[in-house]
Amino acid sequence: xxxxxxxxxxxxxxxxxxxxxxxxxxxxxxxxxxxxxxxxxxxxxxxxxxxxxxxxxxxxxxxxxxxxxxxxxxxxxxxxxxxxxxxxxxxxxxxxxxxxxxxxxxxxxxxxxxxxxxxxxxxxxxxxxxxxxxxxxxxxxxxxxxxxxxxxxxxxxxxxxxxxxxxxxxxxxxxxxxxxxxxxxxxxxxxxxxxxxxxxxxxxxxxxxxxxxxxxxxxxxxxxxxxxxxxxxxxxxxxxxxxxxxxxxxxxxxxxxxxxxxxxxxxxxxxxxxxxxxxxxxxxxxxxxxxxxxxxxxxxxxxxxxxxxxxxxxxxxxxxxxxxxxxxxxxxx
Amino acid sequence: xxxxxxxxxxxxxxxxxxxxxxxxxxxxxxxxxxxxxxxxxxxxxxxxxxxxxxxxxxxxxxxxxxxxxxxxxxxxxxxxxxxxxxxxxxxxxxxxxxxxxxxxxxxxxxxxxxxxxxxxxxxxxxxxxxxxxxxxxxxxxxxxxxxxxxxxxxxxxxxxxxxxxxxxxxxxxxxxxxxxxxxxxxxxxxxxxxxxxxxxxxxxxxxxxxxxxxxxxxxxxxxxxxxxxxxxxxxxxxxxxxxxxxxxxxxxxxxxxx
Ligand SMILES: [Fe+2]
Ligand SMILES: [Fe+2]
Numbered sequence: 001x002x003x004x005x006x007x008x009x010x011x012x013x014x015x016x017x018x019x020x021x022x023x024x025x026x027x028x029x030x031x032x033x034x035x036x037x038x039x040x041x042x043x044x045x046x047x048x049x050x051x052x053x054x055x056x057x058x059x060x061x062x063x064x065x066x067x068x069x070x071x072x073x074x075x076x077x078x079x080x081x082x083x084x085x086x087x088x089x090x091x092x093x094x095x096x097x098x099x100x101x102x103x104x105x106x107x108x109x110x111x112x113x114x115x116x117x118x119x120x121x122x123x124x125x126x127x128x129x130x131x132x133x134x135x136x137x138x139x140x141x142x143x144x145x146x147x148x149x150x151x152x153x154x155x156x157x158x159x160x161x162x163x164x165x166x167x168x169x170x171x172x173x174x175x176x177x178x179x180x181x182x183x184x185x186x187x188x189x190x191x192x193x194x195x196x197x198x199x200x201x202x203x204x205x206x207x208x209x210x211x212x213x214x215x216x217x218x219x220x221x222x223x224x225x226x227x228x229x230x231x232x233x234x235x236x237x238x239x240x241x242x243x244x245x246x247x248x249x250x251x252x253x254x255x256x257x258x259x260x261x262x263x264x265x266x267x268x269x270x271x272x273x274x275x276x277x278x279x280x281x282x283x284x285x286x287x288x289x290x291x292x293x294x295x296x297x298x299x300x301x302x303x304x305x306x307x308x309x310x311x312x313x314x315x316x317x318x319x320x321x322x323x324x325x326x327x328x329x330x331x332x333x
Numbered sequence: 334x335x336x337x338x339x340x341x342x343x344x345x346x347x348x349x350x351x352x353x354x355x356x357x358x359x360x361x362x363x364x365x366x367x368x369x370x371x372x373x374x375x376x377x378x379x380x381x382x383x384x385x386x387x388x389x390x391x392x393x394x395x396x397x398x399x400x401x402x403x404x405x406x407x408x409x410x411x412x413x414x415x416x417x418x419x420x421x422x423x424x425x426x427x428x429x430x431x432x433x434x435x436x437x438x439x440x441x442x443x444x445x446x447x448x449x450x451x452x453x454x455x456x457x458x459x460x461x462x463x464x465x466x467x468x469x470x471x472x473x474x475x476x477x478x479x480x481x482x483x484x485x486x487x488x489x490x491x492x493x494x495x496x497x498x499x500x501x502x503x504x505x506x507x508x509x510x511x512x513x514x515x516x517x518x519x520x521x522x523x524x525x526x527x528x529x530x531x532x533x534x535x536x537x538x539x540x541x542x543x544x545x546x547x548x549x550x551x552x553x554x555x556x557x558x559x560x561x562x563x564x565x566x567x568x569x570x571x572x573x574x575x576x577x578x579x580x581x582x583x584x585x586x587x588x589x590x591x
Contacts, residue, residue: 066373069367069368069376070368072368073367073368073369076364076365076367077361077364077365077578077579078578078579078581078582079582080412080582080583080591081408081412081583081591082357082387082390082391082394082407082408082411083391084591085364085387086384086387086388086391089364089367089380089383089384089387090380090384092367092368092376092380093367093376093377093380093381093384096373096376096377096380097377099373100373100374100377138582138591188591191590191591192591195589195590195591196586196589198586198589199586199589199591304368304369307369308368308369308370308371309371311371311431312370312371312372312375312432313371314490314492314493314496315371315372315375315432315433315486315493316371316372317489317490317492317493318485318486318487318489318490318492318493319485319486319489320489321489321490321493322484322485322486322488322489322493323485325488325489
């Protein structure tokens with residue numbers, strides 16, 4: 001997920017030890033407010049570990065929005081109709097807006113966007129593993145909207161009630177736009193799936209490649225997810241990875257059937273007793289290899305962002321210098 | 334189209350296609366910045382510019398398809414004509430270069446296209462007038478955006494000034510084409526359907542000169558290149574590549590809906 005905890009086990013344990021070491025009276029009052037479903041606002045007291053966890057989560061979410069522009073931008077100039085081109089540009093514009101909005105939410109916690117971006121560029125910050133997969137044919141744009149935005153919504157709708165006010169409010173707006181993206185992506189898939197043989201093949205190929213990575217977006221299985229308890233208590237996270245993954249699968253399978261496409265999982269079947277779909281084993285080795293930075297597009301993605309930033313340095317400098325000169329002459333006048 | 338070359342409708346069709354091609358090609362160029370702009374705020378701004386331009390292109394193509402009367406739609410016209418059939422001005426197909434060149438291209442062209450749209454908004458052809466009127470407000474924003482950025486860049490730092498000047502030098506030779514009257518369009522000028530290009534020249538030159546002076550950038554001494562230009566289908570080498578990308582799917586898999 002955009003927000004899935006991608007720290008190593010060791011880092012998580014260290015963070016947790018630090019958190020436990022510092023419980024005081026304020027922390028008890030803080031937890032009581034959260035238990036009472038109150039929002040925590042920027043000026044309110046919050047434990048350092050809560051602040052740290054939120055910064056990591058929101059920054060990772062923001063980075064995901066920004067890096068996520070790249071696989072989609074890859075098809076803007078090749079979109080096959082004017083209508084599709086307009087829809088895709090508008091979607092990418094929304095994602096840039098989400099990124100900005102989330103960096104602002106992170107800034108309320110006392111970090112700067114520049115520092116967060118720097119961390120991304122230096123490979124010190126994570127973003128969703130999904131964006132290290134390539135977009136290879138036009139149906140990928142549909143699959144990304146349908147599955148990736150779909151998975152993001154599944155994760156983010158509960159975050160609209162997350163305990164930190166600015167983050168929760170950002171999520172309300174973001175979720176509205178993501179669900180729009182999801183519908184448009186599905187509509188594109190439908191056009192392809194009901195189209196010519198070649199188009200159907202593109203759609204199936206896209207589903208084959210994006211299905212498993214989409215399931216991985218929800219993060220490691222619950223038994224391996226050591227931080228979940230603390231994040232749940234803080235209401236930074238409201239459902240476990242496996243709960244959300246199951247919810248996504250249950251909602252998505254009927255949609256895939258309506259498209260007439262085959263989900264690439266031979267073990268997938270409805271379980272009457274559980275009232276859920278059973279699904280096959282996820283390749284967690286692949287997941288962790290992408291987390292480590294071995295994804296096929298990992299280096300391309302960061303290099304593209306670094307290049308944009310470095311090539312644009314003179315533009316930002318000139319704009320700042322101009323603004324300073326304007327202010328100076330306003331003061332003189 | 335060849336059979337009715339001399340009817341007023343054919344002249345108008347060619348003209349409307351030219352306006353549509355301008356918008357599409359410039360919109361395509363601007364969209365190349367998405368995900369790669371100098372600041373995230375500029376990714377958003379470039380999306381806005383591209384959305385406006387491609388939206389305008391769509392409206393003009395739809396009307397062109399109607400004038401053409403052969404059952405084509407906007408996408409047929411955008412995706413199934415080759416470079417020599419494109420009637421966009423050579424200025425808009427020039428590569429993005431750095432952000433200074435992009436902004437200079439946008440300013441030089443928008444100042445012209447806004448004047449053109451204001452003229453078209455008074456057209457005796459109601460459909461052209463309606464589309465143009467809608468576009469004028471969008472182009473006012475484009476003009477503000479591009480001139481504000483030229484000020485920031487050229488007056489902000491020496492490097493900004495140098496790069497803006499570079500952009501001007503790269504592009505200036507392509508500005509002359511915008512004010513060349515076209516013989517085949519004479520009937521349209523006469524009937525007040527479209528503004529005469531040469532009639533926009535002085536006002537354009539005045540405004541450009543004033544802005545260049547304000548931002549301390551010396552005018553370019555470059556002259557127009559000896560080419561017949563867009564009317565003859567003579568473009569720069571850049572358009573073919575732009576179209577190869579833009580049209581790839583429609584060309585590889587013709588006749589499908591997407
Ligand atoms: Fe988003
Ligand atoms: Fe989205």
